Each structure stands twice: as structure tokens, then as C-alpha cells.
Amino acid sequence: MPLKSSSSKKTRSMLARFQDMDPGRRIETTGGALQENISPTAQNLGDDPIFSVGGDLAFNWGYTDNGCRIALTGGYLSEPNVDDDNTHGFGNDFFIDPRVGRVWYDHWGHDVSNIQDCPFEDGGHRCGAVLVQGTDHGPHLQSGPVYGNYAIYVAVYKSTFLNPEQN
Numbered sequence: 001m002p003l004k005s006s007s008s009k010k011t012r013s014m015l016a017r018f019q020d021m022d023p024g025r026r027i028e029t030t031g032g033a034l035q036e037n038i039s040p041t042a043q044n045l046g047d048d049p050i051f052s053v054g055g056d057l058a059f060n061w062g063y064t065d066n067g068c069r070i071a072l073t074g075g076y077l078s079e080p081n082v083d084d085d086n087t088h089g090f091g092n093d094f095f096i097d098p099r100v101g102r103v104w105y106d107h108w109g110h111d112v113s114n115i116q117d118c119p120f121e122d123g124g125h126r127c128g129a130v131l132v133q134g135t136d137h138g139p140h141l142q143s144g145p146v147y148g149n150y151a152i153y154v155a156v157y158k159s160t161f162l163n164p165e166q167n
Contacts, residue, residue, distance in 0.1 A: 024060030062098025
């Protein structure tokens with residue numbers, strides 16, 4: 001899914017974008033996806049954190065004690081002081097310090113989060129029924145099917161990428 005990088009960030013590498021956690025919460029592309037390749041047999045697109053929401057790439061989206069490394073602006077992006085566990089995307093964690101990457105309690109990390117509501121439950125237990133893709137997650141989350149493979153490329157110019165028909 002190539003996206004056009006916003007002009008003020010032309011020379012920033014992906015590493016630099018990931019390291020920019022304080023304050024984080026940066027929209028790093030403009031104009032949405034330039035190219036998407038989705039298999040005709042793809043399933044579960046309705047709650048896919050990338051293909052069901054669209055928009056621009058948001059990096060290091062920290063909110064209260066939660067964070068998401070990559071989300072899309074077409075989905076729900078929590079306000080900085082809202083502790084709702086509802087920004088979903090790639091590289092998610094709850095109960096952390098998102099500005100420095102410090103994990104306070106290592107039971108909530110998960111690689112890919114599906115789009116879903118994560119309400120606080122009575123008694124303060126949070127999101128015990130959250131379904132995430134695969135099994136690479138903390139013990140308080142539920143394993144779900146892996147929807148597919150993802151690749152994200154960012155470039156200044158669209159011409160940098162070949163069309164799917166080109167080899």
C-alpha cells in the first residue's frame with residue numbers, strides 16, 4: 001500500500017518516523033493510498049485495520065497509557081487524554097508510556113488489532129474480549145485468524161512504485 005509522504009517529511013526514513021514518539025501522533029502521509037493490492041479471495045475486510053478504514057498513515061498514536069505504531073486516519077483515532085483502547089492498527093499496546101515506549105504491564109501488547117469497540121468493563125478490567133490477528137499478543141487478549149500479509153511503503157513520488165501489472 002504505497003502512500004504519498006507529506007512534503008514536509010520527504011527525507012524522513014521509516015526508522016526516523018518510528019523513533020519520533022514524543023510527542024508522536026503524527027499524520028505522515030497525504031492523499032490516502034496510491035495503490036492497494038487486495039486478493040480477490042481476501043476475507044474479513046469489514047474489520048481489517050487497514051483496508052476497512054482508509055485514509056492517511058498516522059504514526060505513534062499515543063493516548064493516555066496506550067499506543068499504536070501505525071493506524072489510518074479513516075479509522076478512529078483516540079484523543080490524547082481519552083483512555084478508551086480504541087485506536088486500532090499495527091503495533092498496539094495498552095498500559096504503556098507511549099512517549100518513551102516504556103511498557104508498564106506486558107500483558108496487553110499485540111501486533112495487529114482488528115477494528116472493534118473496546119469498552120471498559122465493570123470492575124476496571126479492560127478489553128478482555130478484544131480479538132487480535134494471530135497469536136503474537138499478551139495473555140489478556142484473544143487470538144483470532146490472520147487476515148493476510150501487509151506491506152506499507154512510503155515515497156515522495158508515486159512514480160517510485162511499479163503498478164501491479166509491471167514486473
